[in-house]
Amino acid sequence: MSTSAARPDQFASASQRFPRHEIDGLAGTSFKHQHLQAILADDAPGGFFEVHAENYMGAGGPPHAALARIREDFPVSLHGVCMSIGGPQPLDKAHLGRFKDLVRRYEPALLSEHLAWSTHETTYYNDLLPLPYTEATVTRVAAHIDEVQQAIGRPLLLENPSTYVTFRESTMSETAFIRELVKRTGCGLLLDINNVFVSATNQNYSALDYLSDFPLDHVGEIHLAGHAQQQDDEGELLLIDSHDGPVSDAVWKLFDTVIGRSGPIPTLIEWDSAIPDWPVLKREAAAAQLILDRHSQASSREKFHASA
Template identity: 85%
Template sequence: MRTSTDHGSRLALVSNRLPKHEIAGLAGTSLKHQHLPAILADDAPGGFFEVHAENYMGAGGPPHAALARIREDFPVSLHGVCMSIGGPQALDKAHLARFKALVERYEPALVSEHLAWSTHETTYYNDLLPLPYTEATVARVADHIDQVQEAIGRQLLLENPSTYVTFPQSTISETAFIRELVKRTGCGLLLDVNNVFVSATNQGYSALAYLSDFPLADVGEVHLAGHAEQQDDEGELLLIDSHDGPVADAVWKLYELVIARAGPIPTLIEWDSAIPDWPVLKREATAAQAILDRHARAASRENIRASA
């Protein structure tokens, strides 16, 4: 199995047929087609846009026309939701080929997928399901990540899940499991701060302790989103990673801590249902950008003092 030491030498360089737009330190939003006219008319629309890969696996049509227009002027992040990297069966070769074709077509600044599974034999679930954290699962998931990275010729960012159940078979903590995947494959990480808060609330552990143990140095992108509050069968609070509202105050506080520790990582606002008008979504990204900029300035001042 590939390790992080030889990962870089085995990945092909991106061809750079398209304009190269820097994404470092930027806040962005999910690209929604209904927002395209407002985005193009906006003098300062924001930093970058992220799309779900599966929405663009057809050959052409309006979705590709919109994405091609955005790609001319902005960095794009490609986010997969159906690779089923955590599943027990082999990766779908046709799906992986379509994913690879999208990476080659749009040369995204970032490419990501989920630490989850969503298929069983010929059944496809409309959800991102958790997996047991065991040595056997580490080996299987690492092999799947290797296959994806080999196919696309570049690093994949792996996203931590939101969870509602856990497995008694698990023998490894989620953060240790993720660290081992990075070590074995050289993949990067997508830290979804809302997922951390949702999972910690549902499972009864500390979100701060989780983040303290998370390998922040390997994070290449951050996700922020809204969640919904429900009750479980016992009447206890249950959070759902719903992406249907603004980022909660508690998640903003966790995000501030992450950026203070790790620096200005590209940050994406996810809002995938009950989608608001463009100014509302942009306002969330502007709030994230303010945090990124503030910590970037603080780091710059610290560097100046250190070199004086």
């Protein structure tokens, strides 16, 4: 599989502070501070950990001490949530500078942000808001991605959103929009399969069709998460990307399909509220690892028979 994803050995330097850890084909979890001692005491804690960049933009203290301890033994994925790459205004230079400093400080194996916007002038929203898919939006988002990649000196993975509305002015599909961004910027992609399922259910289209049209060759990381079920104002089913429970059976099936097509890709279990004890989160990651390993073994057998 060809991918734009960053790899640790691509960016190693004489000033490297942490050990190199491979991340290919591994399943990981969101890192929560309350799990630190359980992780350190675990004989087989798992593959890698992902953190939200904005939680570590202070200069020091317990959060950095915990992350530095994790980074010694595991690969880390740095996931931004507030860059507002899809916003109409220029990127916040101070925020981008802090993000760049974190990249230098922790040398993450993977870096990602969202195809979304979350700021307007001096207002900062808690939600990751969707975009109209137009030529003007492509141009603006591509310029923002270029600015981020230039600042950090390496590729960024862009995450597909979960959506609850569509825009009349959109002139292209979400997958076509994403392909154009990859073409213009050389960025990689973070495929959030739960977001695909949530959006497909809410917008009444096929998640499998979406994935068939998604540029899997550029995916460097996958996210899996739980979602909540609600009803909209008309009594119809509405899914919310809540990250507060286990991965649903439907999302596991989509994940199995994607890995069967793409081969093993670093995969993260996101669980950001109603956080369970460490063994529960670890079991979710172990379930993802089983699927990754099964397809890796199948791919190896196919290559062996092809060369025999």
